[in-house]
Amino acid sequence: xxxxxxxxxxxxxxxxxxxxxxxxxxxxxxxxxxxxxxxxxxxxxxxxxxxxxxxxxxxxxxxxxxxxxxxxxxxxxxxxxxxxxxxxxxxxxxxxxxxxxxxxxxxxxxxxxxxxxxxxxxxxxxxxxxxxxxxxxxxxxxxxxxxxxxxxxxxxxxxxxxxxxxxxxxxxxxxxxxxxxxxxxxxxxxxxxxxxxxxxxxxxxxxxxxxxxxxxxxxxxxxxxxxxxxxxxxxxxxxxxxxxxxxxxxxxxxxxxxxxxxxxxxxxxxxxxxxxxxxxxxxxxxxxxxxxxxxxxxxxxxxxxxxxxxxxxxxxxxxxxxxxxxxxxxxxxxxxxxxxxxxxxxxxxxxxxxxxxxxxxxxxxxxxxxxxxxxxxxxxxxxxxxxxxxxxxxxxxxxxxxxxxxxxxxxxxxxxxxxxxxxxxxxxxxxxxxxxxxxxxxxxxxxxxxxxxxxxxxxxxxxxxxxxxxxxxxxxxxxxxxxxxxxxxxxxxxxxxxxxxxxxxxxxxxxxxxxxxxxxxxxxxxxxxxxxxxxxxxxxxxxxxxxxxxxxxxxxxxxxxxxxxxxxxxxxxxxxxxxxxxxxxxxxxxxxxxxxxxxxxxxxxxxxxxxxxxxxxxxxxxxxxxxxxxxxxxxxxxxxxxxxxxxxxxxxxxxxxxxxxxxxxxxxxxxxxxxxxxxxxxxxxx
Ligand code: PRX
Numbered sequence: 001x002x003x004x005x006x007x008x009x010x011x012x013x014x015x016x017x018x019x020x021x022x023x024x025x026x027x028x029x030x031x032x033x034x035x036x037x038x039x040x041x042x043x044x045x046x047x048x049x050x051x052x053x054x055x056x057x058x059x060x061x062x063x064x065x066x067x068x069x070x071x072x073x074x075x076x077x078x079x080x081x082x083x084x085x086x087x088x089x090x091x092x093x094x095x096x097x098x099x100x101x102x103x104x105x106x107x108x109x110x111x112x113x114x115x116x117x118x119x120x121x122x123x124x125x126x127x128x129x130x131x132x133x134x135x136x137x138x139x140x141x142x143x144x145x146x147x148x149x150x151x152x153x154x155x156x157x158x159x160x161x162x163x164x165x166x167x168x169x170x171x172x173x174x175x176x177x178x179x180x181x182x183x184x185x186x187x188x189x190x191x192x193x194x195x196x197x198x199x200x201x202x203x204x205x206x207x208x209x210x211x212x213x214x215x216x217x218x219x220x221x222x223x224x225x226x227x228x229x230x231x232x233x234x235x236x237x238x239x240x241x242x243x244x245x246x247x248x249x250x251x252x253x254x255x256x257x258x259x260x261x262x263x264x265x266x267x268x269x270x271x272x273x274x275x276x277x278x279x280x281x282x283x284x285x286x287x288x289x290x291x292x293x294x295x296x297x298x299x300x301x302x303x304x305x306x307x308x309x310x311x312x313x314x315x316x317x318x319x320x321x322x323x324x325x326x327x328x329x330x331x332x333x334x335x336x337x338x339x340x341x342x343x344x345x346x347x348x349x350x351x352x353x354x355x356x357x358x359x360x361x362x363x364x365x366x367x368x369x370x371x372x373x374x375x376x377x378x379x380x381x382x383x384x385x386x387x388x389x390x391x392x393x394x395x396x397x398x399x400x401x402x403x404x405x406x407x408x409x410x411x412x413x414x415x416x417x418x419x420x421x422x423x424x425x426x427x428x429x430x431x432x433x434x435x436x437x438x439x440x441x442x443x444x445x446x447x448x449x450x451x452x453x454x455x456x457x458x459x460x461x462x463x464x465x466x467x468x469x470x471x472x473x474x475x476x477x478x479x480x481x482x483x484x485x486x487x488x489x490x491x492x493x494x495x496x497x498x499x500x501x502x503x504x505x506x507x508x509x510x511x512x513x514x515x516x517x518x519x520x521x522x523x524x525x526x527x528x529x530x531x532x533x534x535x536x537x538x539x540x541x542x543x544x545x546x547x548x549x550x551x552x553x554x555x556x557x558x559x560x561x562x563x564x565x566x567x568x569x570x571x572x573x574x575x576x577x578x579x580x581x582x583x584x585x586x587x588x589x590x591x592x593x594x595x596x597x598x599x600x601x602x603x604x605x606x607x608x609x610x611x612x613x614x615x616x617x618x619x620x621x622x623x624x625x626x627x628x629x630x631x632x633x634x635x636x637x638x639x640x641x642x643x644x645x646x647x648x649x650x651x652x653x654x655x656x657x658x659x660x661x662x663x664x665x666x667x668x669x670x671x672x673x674x675x676x677x678x679x680x681x682x683x684x685x686x
Contacts, residue, residue, distance in 0.1 A: 030465075040411055064091070070317040074097060076095060077094045081093075084531060086533065087538075093287065099177040100178035101178075104174060115132055116133045117130075120362065122362045123214060129167060136171070145277035145278070145279050157182065160240075166213060177291075183292075184198055185293070186294070188339055194302075194629050195226075196229040198304070202304060207229060211248055242265055246268065247266060247268045287507070292510050295341075302573070313353060319450045320353065323471060324346065324384060325438075332357065333385055334385075341446040342386075366394055383412070389424060392424055400427070410433050412437055413428060413433050413440075420441060422465040429464075441455075447506045448504060450504040453467040468552070475498065476544075478545070488546060493544070494545075495523075495541075495542070498537060521538065524537045543556060569629070577625045578624065588604045594636065603638045642677070644677070645669065
């Protein structure tokens, strides 16, 4: 694993002193522009430069009517935007809509026999499943009938999904949406305990899982995690009514973990009694929650971001059409996992709302070799491709010449989730895009529902390493730590916020409205009594710089969040897991640069008095983090230290540890309570 040993840069240093992530943030020189290819512009959904005028701030909020008009409504709304209870904004108030109807039923007339979902199993020996819109309609209806009639699910109930990347995942989400049931999908790589945390918080009635799935050539027993989740949640006071188990191979149970009589139900068996059943979509208020998506923040407890039905769907449909440039004839592949927001917005809801064909791939991108994604793309005729810098780095490293062997015809490619190095970006354009694709670097978050910054692909030139300006309707602003607005385009680093509300923004943190206000709106709010949205900028928690051309470059998180391979992990979550090992007295985690994953967590622990450091303890700590959170949180290294660097008030100085981990100068440490510890730790982590 190689480390980035380049020195820190001045722009990033202007972050606050606790901003560990920003301080070691990427920083590269401005790159030259690359124009979008002419054939792309000729067919783009959005090539009218008037769009920026249409979405100027003085057209707020009515401009967003255009977003909602991409959808079909049972009842058109009366109020586009209601700001009466800041910052709990309400969009399209009075409107009635069903997300499932918009993603499935409304396409039947024109696209009944078109593929909605191409499910690609990991094994190349197993046939790809092409689920047409008609088939999707049938399967979603039958499963919705099962949920309603056997389990009594109704609008507003919560259900936790812990499903891998299979067609049954979007089918389950859409069946919930048809009933107005709020789904909470937990990334399948998360542990059973992490799943239990989310079950408890959402007070879900059911857990819907799968017996097994393929990953890296292994058929993973997934059902065992459901048992852990059930037991853990029950032990902490919330008992799931039933565990519903989809079979990876219908009519065959593929898990070695036994079914629990009376509690576990094989979905595929029960579905037989619902053959041909239809369920009318429930006409939901636009502001009814569609789903919860948990994400990491500054405390150990994940936050349940609550997304709305009308606003969210309008936002992801519009951005899928105009930023992803999806046309109905396109084959679109977003290689993210549906367990993250990217998959919700840009594998399931956005593309399906447009009647596109969306690819769901079960396995590891580099399995069995780095040519796999390109074989899938070639075979299915994918022409819009969407992935993360981590995946691009991994594919570039393990198979730089692979794309050349395939007939790739991408017209449009997306990168999302973390900053992308210009040289990686260029490989993506030249080797994968064969210099014929347009690239958008989209910056956004779980909370924001959809893209915040990106170039508009036919209207802006690309600039490797930079995202772009705010998309139409999004007006970013950068503040310094004292709440002063930085001059536009000044190239100085600060905290990037969004001036105006937008329909895709989450509505609140589930059961934690105060935390919602405090985390996202309190810091730069100009007047907490104000009912004027202008006084309530949304704080993203990222550091950024804006260049003179209005393009933003994202430097990284300014809070206690580590972005590993484009996935958010809270430092507190990792540290609390480490503290579960009885020998550990203190734990501190810092991000270190990693060639493939962007950042990986490195964990420092000190032990209780009398306990001798041992490799076995480090291993136990690492295993505990994996058991508590999941394999993505596995520390790159666990360093056992005699003590942590601390301020006089006893606060652990993660900034100093981050510098040591990155082999950089920790700066002046003389004000620490124990400055001598710095050299000792440096020795331990050479
Ligand atoms: O730090 C930013 C980074 O990912 C964070 C959001 O993570 P999450 O909520 O998991 O959503 C990921 C998918 C949208 C942001 O606060 N991030 C996201 N996109 C980019 C990015 N950093 C740089 N460039 C991006 N394009």
